[in-house]
Amino acid sequence: MGKPYKVRWKTTKGIEKVAWKVKYLDESGNLHQRQFLTKKEAVDFNAKSHIELKNGIHVPDRKTLSIKEMATVWLHECAIGPNGRMPLEPATISNYESEIRLHINPLIGELRLNKLDREKIKHFRAELLTSRSRPLAKRVLRTLSTMLNVALDKKLLAYNPAIGVTIKDDGRFSEELSIPSKHQVRELIEAAATYPKASKATDIRSYNRYYAIFLTLALSGIRISELRGLKWINVNFSKRTIKIQQRADNKANAIGPPKTKHARRTVQIPTKLVMCLRDWKMYCPDGDLVFPNWQGNIESYANIRNRGWLPICERAGLCTISYRVKNGKKKKHVETWFGIHSLRHFHASMLIASDASPLEIKKEMGHSSIDVTYQFYGHLFPEDDEKRAERSNSMCIEVFG
Incomplete structure (x- = not known):
């Protein structure tokens, strides 16, 4: 990989221009070149590309897409079935499409995939949090990361910079489950x-x-x-x-x-x-x-x-x-005061009140795992401190007399 070099030329109006160029061969032996306004930008790109080429993860400009273009490709794959899997449900695809159209494309849609880095993703997260609700920002960021995983699989991206950039929940932002009496x-x-x-x-x-x-x-x-x-x-x-x-x-x-x-x-x-x-x-x-x-x-x-x-x-x-x-x-x-889905939560609350076990509730509600059951209804299960204390004493007596 050669060193950056300065180029000079004159415009049709006779104005002299200066720029810095970098030429290099990719893994397949194809020649690529990039032009920059400053020597520092050229040197930085040269060093970064050299490391990426050495590690086999470099993606040239002409082999990548913009985020907006990648979104179109991804939505099409979701409709026909990604990686040989069944197609996603229309409601899921519709949610992805609206998140991309309303929140991803307006902010970073024109950015090319190989220009993405962790700092740009963090900036995108900050923009979401200041202009959208926290739950919506979390969903949009998760959608972007899922899409970038597909781009990575297609070798349109060297790595997924959104991994590890998350929006965490805490007690202040968790919405209380709406359960009618x-x-x-x-x-x-x-x-x-x-x-x-x-x-x-x-x-x-x-x-x-x-x-x-x-x-x-x-x-x-x-x-x-x-x-x-x-x-x-x-x-x-x-x-x-x-x-x-x-x-x-x-x-x-x-x-x-x-x-x-x-x-x-x-x-x-x-x-x-x-x-x-x-x-x-x-x-x-x-x-x-x-x-x-x-x-x-x-x-x-x-x-x-x-x-x-x-x-x-x-x-x-x-x-x-x-x-x-x-x-x-x-x-x-x-x-x-509550939505139609709240009748489902009401039913679960009645099961808990009738002493149904978490496993029984998981099966009755059709949850994918017992973790989902606890995520929604864990706070509704009674905490019987006396029963736990009695059980602790019984265990001790059984072992030590």
């Missing part, structure tokens, strides 16, 4: 039971399905995506069980496999829910799905939330109502 759930279900029936066009199926939907979520603990993809063949009235075999994707409104292999499970349900589902089946539109739309297709999450959850929470007094002016018109805004 038993009284609030009763109010919600009662409001759902008296919610206005279907429109005149569907009077023949006038049973209130939102009552059945929210009662199912509260008494089974299944995910809303699992409820939207639930089939009648997987509801066993005699055994009082619901078997989770599939789910409905939130973005594509398509049926797919459960969230993880552990999400495939059989959930025990109480008699009250069995009776509710029996009644609902008489009014349910024709088809395989337990809770389809009125045409028998997959019901969207947006419809369940906007047409059922929001008005029922308002009816039950479980929300805060405000009014905003938009385009000169006064518009009502309903902010519920």
